[in-house]
Amino acid sequence: MSLWAIVPVKPLRRGKSRLADLLSDDERERLNQSLLVQTIQILRTVPVIDETVVISHDPAALSVSREFGIRTIQENRGKNINQALRKATIAAKAFNITKLLVVPADLPLLTSNDIETMIAKKTQPPTIIIVPDRRMNGTNALLIDPIGVLDYDFGPWSFKNHIEQAERKKIHVEIFNNEHLSFDLDLPEDLEYLKRMNLLEPLLMSENK
Secondary structure, X not given: OOEEEEEEOOXXXXXXXXXXXXXXXXXXXXXXXXXXXXXXXXXXXOOOOOEEEEEEOOHHHHHHHHHOOOEEEEOOOOXXXXXXXXXXXXXXXXXXXXXXXXXXXOOOOOOHHHHHHHHHOOOOOOEEEEEEOOOOOOEEEEEEEOOOOOOOOOOOOHHHHHHHHHHHOOOEEEEOOOOOOOOOOOOHHHHHHHHHOOOHHHHHHOOOO
């Protein structure tokens, strides 16, 4: 039984565009890079994850990932997250990977214990473990076993859409509510929360190299 963690990454320079009124382009690039590196480093410490893979069409994101010894997959420009994840799944199947964990690179409160606890909830396949965001709208983490049993449907109302698809396919669903995993940095109020918790400045100051 083998498990890959897949991290889809938007261009570091252009990601988090909804924070453009609060952060400069350089600040957003540093923030996105810090979050990517933090995610990589945390996933690498989880013993049951055999390999962490970053997929992106951004050369900068791929270069940063390779500096940490991470396998990378070059995506074509113009593809959305679901298309990117399908490409990563094809690559994983070529290596006979049996399970996939999708973890976006914008979860600033993520810890290795959160991931280990999530994975430990796994039941007999076919199964998915899904983490909703705080608004019960998006999907902040998704474990699929076996690989390929669920089609990716990230986007508006993805939490609901993933569960409904699993139920139609008679896939067991485990919902994992976790305050760290449910917090994704997306909106100005999310940024303000990090400021209040004194977590934003380290992300903006870190060089990660």
